[in-house]
Amino acid sequence: MAWLRDVKTYHHPALREVPLHSVMQALSDPCRMAIVHELLQAKGRKLAGNEIRLSISKATRSHHFEVLRAAGLIFTEMDGTKCMTSLRRAELNQRFPGLLKLLGTGERR
Amino acid sequence: MAWLRDVKTYHHPALREVPLHSVMQALSDPCRMAIVHELLQAKGRKLAGNEIRLSISKATRSHHFEVLRAAGLIFTEMDGTKCMTSLRRAELNQRFPGLLKLLGTGERR
DNA sequence: GATATAGTTCGAAATGTATCGAACCGAAGC
DNA sequence: GCTTCGGTTCGATACATTTCGAACTATATC
Numbered sequence: 571m572a573w574l575r576d577v578k579t580y581h582h583p584a585l586r587e588v589p590l591h592s593v594m595q596a597l598s599d600p601c602r603m604a605i606v607h608e609l610l611q612a613k614g615r616k617l618a619g620n621e622i623r624l625s626i627s628k629a630t631r632s633h634h635f636e637v638l639r640a641a642g643l644i645f646t647e648m649d650g651t652k653c654m655t656s657l658r659r660a661e662l663n664q665r666f667p668g669l670l671k672l673l674g675t676g677e678r679r
Numbered sequence: 680m681a682w683l684r685d686v687k688t689y690h691h692p693a694l695r696e697v698p699l700h701s702v703m704q705a706l707s708d709p710c711r712m713a714i715v716h717e718l719l720q721a722k723g724r725k726l727a728g729n730e731i732r733l734s735i736s737k738a739t740r741s742h743h744f745e746v747l748r749a750a751g752l753i754f755t756e757m758d759g760t761k762c763m764t765s766l767r768r769a770e771l772n773q774r775f776p777g778l779l780k781l782l783g784t785g786e787r788r
Numbered sequence: 789g790a791t792a793t794a795g796t797t798c799g800a801a802a803t804g805t806a807t808c809g810a811a812c813c814g815a816a817g818c
Numbered sequence: 819g820c821t822t823c824g825g826t827t828c829g830a831t832a833c834a835t836t837t838c839g840a841a842c843t844a845t846a847t848c
Contacts, residue, residue: 578814578826590785591712598704599806619824630807632826637805651815651824666785668777676699676775687796687844708836728794739837741796746835760794760845 580639580646585658585665588642593666596641597673601626602634606643609657610674616647616654689748689755694767694774697751702775705750706782710735711743715752718766719783725756725763 597603608622624631638644645658706712717731733740747753754767
């Protein structure tokens with residue numbers, strides 16, 4: 571059935587379904603922390619993959635984005651061939667008030 | 680040299696040495712999250728082991744406390760045969776402002 | 789000294805996670 | 819149609835984490 575083509579869609583959990591320890595788990599990897607950091611500094615602008623520098627393979631990169639998505643931290647939408655990523659700011663601030671601010675400050679060393 | 684006995688001492692890292700992702704990693708386990716929760720509710724009082732109910736073996740319990748200690752979250756001191764545990768509140772609020780408040784609110788489900 | 793209590797340490801087993809290359813897929817452009 | 823680009827999926831491998839029982843240590847109490 572070639573006329574019914576797969577268009578990749580992503581699952582974004584409702585934040586009320588996400589326990590805090592899952593968020594912590596997602597943020598426990600330095601690489602993922604770096605991604606979130608970049609998104610934070612983008613001030614709400616959606617970032618394409620090539621705007622986030624990472625010294626890992628694209629398979630690994632894909633995996634990390636998947637983890638962040640499953641933890642409710644990021645929102646992904648396709649735009650042509652590239653996928654745009656943004657933080658779920660408003661929802662996160664509602665469900666886990668203080669989290670984003672914490673991520674903004676806590677980085678030293 | 681029986682007159683020079685090992686008295687168990689614990690290592691507590693300086694919080695400035697602890698990266699945020701290590702804290703996240705420590706809090707990514709539901710069991711450890713529960714421990715921290717109990718300590719939060721204890722309002723600064725030091726808790727003995729038997730005051731924190733956990734349905735795990737004592738070996739595992741010991742392990743979890745070790746992880747929390749290494750992440751700079753808790754302070755442990757021996758008192759006779761039992762060890763008293765407390766949150767490193769002031770230091771945590773200084774190094775990671777908002778963290779403890781986040782832990783206090785974010786628990787649903 | 790003997791026993792009980794609180795906790796640590798040591799394997800070992802099971803499970804989970806990070807990482808990659810290779811194969812793949814869809815969209816865009818030639 | 820073919821190629822390139824951005825990204826996913828599939829093993830496979832290496833490493834880390836969780837968990838436990840058993841053996842151990844130190845303190846306290848009998």
